Amino acid sequence: MTQDLSFWTLQTLNALQLSMLLFLLSIGLTVIFGLMHFVNLAHGALYALGAYIAASIAGVAGFWVAIIAAPVGVALVGVVLYGGLIQRMRKSGPMAQVLVTFGLIFALLDLTRIFWGDLALAMSMPQVLSGQVDLLGVSYPAYRLFIILLGGAIFVALALVLSRTQIGAMIRAGVDNDAMAACLGINVERLFFVVFCVGCALAGLAGAVAAPLLSVTPGMGLQILIPTLIVIVIGGLGSLKGAVAGSLIYGFVQTFGAVLAPQLASVLIYALLAAVLVIKPVGLFPAKG
Amino acid sequence: MKRATLATLAAATTLALPAAADTVDIGVLLPFSGVYAALGNEIEAGFALGLETYGNDLDVEIILHREDTEVTPATGLARTRKLILQSDVDAIVGVVSSGVLGAVRDMVDGAGVPLIVANAGNDAATGVDCSPWITRVSFSNSQVNRPMGRWMAEQGIETVYTLAPDYAAGRQMIEGFTGAFVEAGGTIVGSDYTPFQQTQDFGPYIAQAQASGADALFVFYAGGEAISFVNQYASFGAGDDLPLYGSGFLTSQLYVDAQGQSAEGVITALHYVPTIDNAENAAFVAAFRDATGRVPSEYAVQGYDAARALIEALETGARDRETLGAALRQVSFDGPRGALSIDPATNNVVQPIYVYETVQGANGMTQTVLAQLPAEADPVNGCQMPSLPTN
Numbered sequence: 001m002t003q004d005l006s007f008w009t010l011q012t013l014n015a016l017q018l019s020m021l022l023f024l025l026s027i028g029l030t031v032i033f034g035l036m037h038f039v040n041l042a043h044g045a046l047y048a049l050g051a052y053i054a055a056s057i058a059g060v061a062g063f064w065v066a067i068i069a070a071p072v073g074v075a076l077v078g079v080v081l082y083g084g085l086i087q088r089m090r091k092s093g094p095m096a097q098v099l100v101t102f103g104l105i106f107a108l109l110d111l112t113r114i115f116w117g118d119l120a121l122a123m124s125m126p127q128v129l130s131g132q133v134d135l136l137g138v139s140y141p142a143y144r145l146f147i148i149l150l151g152g153a154i155f156v157a158l159a160l161v162l163s164r165t166q167i168g169a170m171i172r173a174g175v176d177n178d179a180m181a182a183c184l185g186i187n188v189e190r191l192f193f194v195v196f197c198v199g200c201a202l203a204g205l206a207g208a209v210a211a212p213l214l215s216v217t218p219g220m221g222l223q224i225l226i227p228t229l230i231v232i233v234i235g236g237l238g239s240l241k242g243a244v245a246g247s248l249i250y251g252f253v254q255t256f257g258a259v260l261a262p263q264l265a266s267v268l269i270y271a272l273l274a275a276v277l278v279i280k281p282v283g284l285f286p287a288k289g
Numbered sequence: 290m291k292r293a294t295l296a297t298l299a300a301a302t303t304l305a306l307p308a309a310a311d312t313v314d315i316g317v318l319l320p321f322s323g324v325y326a327a328l329g330n331e332i333e334a335g336f337a338l339g340l341e342t343y344g345n346d347l348d349v350e351i352i353l354h355r356e357d358t359e360v361t362p363a364t365g366l367a368r369t370r371k372l373i374l375q376s377d378v379d380a381i382v383g384v385v386s387s388g389v390l391g392a393v394r395d396m397v398d399g400a401g402v403p404l405i406v407a408n409a410g411n412d413a414a415t416g417v418d419c420s421p422w423i424t425r426v427s428f429s430n431s432q433v434n435r436p437m438g439r440w441m442a443e444q445g446i447e448t449v450y451t452l453a454p455d456y457a458a459g460r461q462m463i464e465g466f467t468g469a470f471v472e473a474g475g476t477i478v479g480s481d482y483t484p485f486q487q488t489q490d491f492g493p494y495i496a497q498a499q500a501s502g503a504d505a506l507f508v509f510y511a512g513g514e515a516i517s518f519v520n521q522y523a524s525f526g527a528g529d530d531l532p533l534y535g536s537g538f539l540t541s542q543l544y545v546d547a548q549g550q551s552a553e554g555v556i557t558a559l560h561y562v563p564t565i566d567n568a569e570n571a572a573f574v575a576a577f578r579d580a581t582g583r584v585p586s587e588y589a590v591q592g593y594d595a596a597r598a599l600i601e602a603l604e605t606g607a608r609d610r611e612t613l614g615a616a617l618r619q620v621s622f623d624g625p626r627g628a629l630s631i632d633p634a635t636n637n638v639v640q641p642i643y644v645y646e647t648v649q650g651a652n653g654m655t656q657t658v659l660a661q662l663p664a665e666a667d668p669v670n671g672c673q674m675p676s677l678p679t680n
Binding site: 015255 | 524
């Protein structure tokens with residue numbers, strides 16, 4: 001059955017779908033990291049928050065409203081976090097940042113539990129995306145296709161913003177050399193703030209998109225953190241190209257590992273991670289040469 | 290929801306007459322935080338209701354000592370030690386995770402404190418690691434799946450593909466099913482174990498199972514994974530050529546609302562569903578709904594029956610660790626699950642298993658019981674039960 005063409009098509013689509021979900025999540029984290037030198041481990045918790053907000057709103061106002069409201073809601077939480085915590089922590093070194101944002105994971109996790117309870121929630125997908133689509137000879141869930149397309153669209157949009165717009169140029173300048181960028185009159189502080197909020201919004205979007213596919217549980221933010229960090233380490237810090245390459249590598253290794261070498265599936269990605277760290281310690285496409 | 294639970298617990302703590310002649314100290318050892326918090330709260334709600342229902346005429350004051358195990362074996366052991374040495378409890382009720390049960394097993398066995406297991410299904414706890422002090426009123430992993438293997442073979446299903454998370458419970462559930470199914474003439478055409486708590490995306494595995502051409506898919510998933518699995522299975526449209534069967538935790542009352550229509554038509558087997566048709570169950574479901582506002586799950590009934598077992602033991606006049614330990618092994622009653630008894634060879638519960646289909650009801654998803662499979666004791670599995678010291 002592994003020689004069957006439809007097998008390869010189907011599993012490639014599965015791999016792309018997982019990749020795009022991870023891409024949505026890791027791009028926010030990696031750009032914040034690359035630009036601000038800030039290790040925001042609470043990013044996964046923001047993803048969980050996005051899923052909870054989306055699941056709650058979807059029950060009242062439907063899927064499409066939820067998927068727009070969740071990123072906005074999470075970005076607002078990001079604003080509060082930035083003003084209350086992140087801004088103060090920016091200069092305090094990676095160890096303090098890791099500890100504080102790691103603590104933030106548990107604080108947010110318990111807050112979601114107190115607010116939404118311990119039981120897992122679910123969010124139903126819209127009617128139009130609930131069926132299957134015939135594609136290249138296989139019947140594939142429409143919702144998964146939607147995730148692939150959405151991930152692709154976000155990638156193209158971000159690539160255009162970063163390469164073609166003035167704010168993109170400022171962000172690139174800030175990533176490459178923030179001191180020089182500040183000397184050129186770029187308000188690096190305000191840029192950081194905008195990027196941080198966009199990163200949070202993307203985490204919220206990833207949570208909202210994942211909610212109908214996965215169940216919404218308090219622990220989901222913690223579960224997704226390791227894959228996201230692996231994506232970033234493989235891809236290289238701070239770059240869009242790195243995030244998409246890392247996500248694709250993770251998605252394909254995980255998916256094809258699961259079906260072709262199930263006994264190795266859980267260690268395969270770690271082996272790859274180790275190999276990348278040995279050969280290219282900065283990742284495949286780091287933002288800074 | 291939580292406040293209601295606490296209120297009933299507070300009521301339970303003081304329900305006995307102030308003039309009660311005796312007191313017993315009972316440790317409630319459950320996860321109230323961490324990934325199993327929902328199960329801990331559900332068991333506690335059932336336990337509180339059981340004490341309220343059966344404890345009224347008792348001339349004993351029951352003092353509860355509540356300890357949170359989280360999901361960590363080390364924490365579970367520390368809390369157990371505290372219950373035994375500091376709170377000086379006469380018996381302990383609880384334990385959700387098999388890992389925690391494994392960690393506290395030697396402690397309760399060595400100290401001679403009766404433990405009523407209200408969830409943890411690890412086969413070994415009433416097999417190789419059995420203890421006269423450990424009585425399980427919940428289930429064992431292979432017990433709930435073995436009869437299903439036979440039943441599915443009887444329905445004319447010849448080939449099955451199995452999936453479960455890769456950890457002890459997942460493997461025991463699938464092995465219990467597989468053993469009986471193969472013995473009854475069936476064939477397992479493929480089997481995968483998914484990385485536990487790492488994989489929530491089951492797409493690759495479902496596609497693989499679909500491609501295997503098996504007559505049916507049999508899976509064990511619980512908690513958030515159960516919701517994800519059923520939803521993803523439905524989104525692949527796999528229902529037509531690969532019907533989904535499983536251990537009943539897959540479509541537990543606790544998750545079936547979140548699964549919604551995706552769960553329709555899924556056939557699973559378990560020791561309890563809220564739609565079991567008997568008077569005890571009707572009373573239990575009504576009382577639980579009054580107390581908490583929701584329909585009880587298998588976890589709630591395990592807590593409820595744990596309370597009932599404790600009270601039946603107290604009614605025999607047992608008051609301390611030794612007498613309670615001996616009395617618990619003799620307990621038998623007709624509960625919401627049907628006729629329950631404790632197998633003296635292993636101290637595991639003997640109970641009927643129900644095969645049920647999840648269907649669309651008037652108020653959300655509900656269960657139709659397709660068959661009641663006879664109660665049978667687990668194989669002894671290497672248990673050498675020492676007799677309790679009598680004095």
